[in-house]
Amino acid sequence: GAVVSQHPSRVICKSGTSVKIECRSLDFQATTMFWYRQFPKQSLMLMATSNEGSKATYEQGVEKDKFLINHASLTLSTLTVTSAHPEDSSFYICSVTQGATRYEQYFGPGTRLTVT
Amino acid sequence: TQLLEQSPQFLSIQEGENLTVYCNSSSVFSSLQWYRQEPGEGPVLLVTVVTGGEVKKLKRLTFQFGDARKDSSLHITAAQPGDTGLYLCAGEVDSSYKLIFGSGTRLLVRP
Numbered sequence: 486g487a488v489v490s491q492h493p494s495r496v497i498c499k500s501g502t503s504v505k506i507e508c509r510s511l512d513f514q515a516t517t518m519f520w521y522r523q524f525p526k527q528s529l530m531l532m533a534t535s536n537e538g539s540k541a542t543y544e545q546g547v548e549k550d551k552f553l554i555n556h557a558s559l560t561l562s563t564l565t566v567t568s569a570h571p572e573d574s575s576f577y578i579c580s581v582t583q584g585a586t587r588y589e590q591y592f593g594p595g596t597r598l599t600v601t
Numbered sequence: 602t603q604l605l606e607q608s609p610q611f612l613s614i615q616e617g618e619n620l621t622v623y624c625n626s627s628s629v630f631s632s633l634q635w636y637r638q639e640p641g642e643g644p645v646l647l648v649t650v651v652t653g654g655e656v657k658k659l660k661r662l663t664f665q666f667g668d669a670r671k672d673s674s675l676h677i678t679a680a681q682p683g684d685t686g687l688y689l690c691a692g693e694v695d696s697s698y699k700l701i702f703g704s705g706t707r708l709l710v711r712p
Contacts, residue, residue, distance in 0.1 A: 486646060489643075491643075517698060519699070519700075527704075527705075528689060528702045528703060528704050528705045529644070529689070529691075529702045530702075531699060531700065531701070531702075534698075534699065576641075578643045578644075580643075582698050588631065588632045588634070588649065588651075588693045588696075588698055589634060589646055589649050590634070590646070590691075590698075590700060591646060592636075592643030592644045592645070592646075593643050594642055594643050595641070595642060595643045597641070
């Protein structure tokens with residue numbers, strides 16, 4: 486499977502500031518990456534689909550102006566949480582699809598965001 | 602809205618016991634994946650099933666995709682403490698590569 490990294494693994498920020506999370510595909514070029522959010526004791530919720538070279542596609546209820554996604558290269562997608570609030574505190578996870586079995590997704594280790 | 606419901610939500614069993622986790626939906630999925638997630642980490646892919654009625658085995662884990670591709674099950678034989686974790690099923694939506702995740706089954710295997 487694909488190897489995916491995320492940075493940072495943990496971040497604490499103050500309310501009102503912005504935070505950028507990086508997702509890197511380390512061993513292949515990913516035209517499509519996905520961003521998920523997971524609250525404690527809950528499952529993963531898809532936030533958006535990140536397409537290289539084009540605008541991200543957001544799921545219903547996800548504010549595109551609050552969660553800015555940039556997929557400028559085939560190995561890097563970034564998620565910026567703008568004007569973060571405590572309710573944005575969550576576990577953010579990215580995933581990539583690979584090659585012929587594109588329905589299989591390989592996940593990064595996640596980023597724990599805490600907004601104080 | 603397509604939903605995937607998993608049952609049970611939580612399972613605590615003794616080492617050596619067998620268990621089955623179910624994943625059900627009223628929708629048809631192009632494919633279905635099973636993942637296991639450890640606390641503070643991303644999900645790890647266990648298996649993908651694509652064909653209705655398909656059965657796949659991964660050591661002590663047996664996965665089955667329903668004939669109508671609306672449901673799936675995961676059976677673990679002789680569970681071990683190392684099997685402890687959150688098990689998630691995820692269905693692919695309309696061959697779009699987007700996944701809808703089930704609610705998850707939290708498994709605890711006591712030594």
